[in-house]
Amino acid sequence: MPKQIYFLAVLLWAGVIAFSCLVQLNNVPLGDVSNLDKLVHVFFHFVLTMLCFLFFQKQANAVNSLKPIIVSFLVSVFFGIGIEIAQELLTATRHADVFDVLANLSGAILGVAFIILLDLKTKFR
Known part of the structure; x- marks a missing residue:
């Protein structure tokens, strides 16, 4: 996929996060799950980290570099x-x-862990 697609995906997802976090959402039925908003934050930043990684990996043309993961x-x-x-x-x-x-930090850490696990899985195939 072209890197512009990944960049667009990052921007759209960041927009979803910003909208969801800055607009009042008191009337949205969320059920009775304790700390559901924290799980949403984890999910938001897990996905954001993954999308950013896809973009930065494509940008750097680096398959085995840590730089896209860290950035x-x-x-x-x-x-x-x-x-x-x-x-x-x-x-x-x-x-x-x-x-x-x-919660955001946890989502980003989970994203990095997932990227590393996928990388390890592909190396040992």
Whole structure:
């Protein structure tokens, strides 16, 4: 796939995250799952890390380099921190939450672990 497709996917997913985190969603029925919003944060940043990795790997043309993994992780984590700051400073209905940042970090870590496991699996085939 061309790298522009991956870049577009990253931008669209980042837009979904930003919209979901900055708009008031009190009327959305979420069920009775405890801490569901934290699981959503984990999922958001797992996917963001994966999409960023696909883009940066294609960008660097590096199959076995750690750089795309590290950059993808950092983009996801700092984007999540930026969203939390924006919630606190730019919205009246949302507030920054350190546990959201930890959930974002967890999602990014899971994304990196998944990338590494896939890489190991393909090396041992």
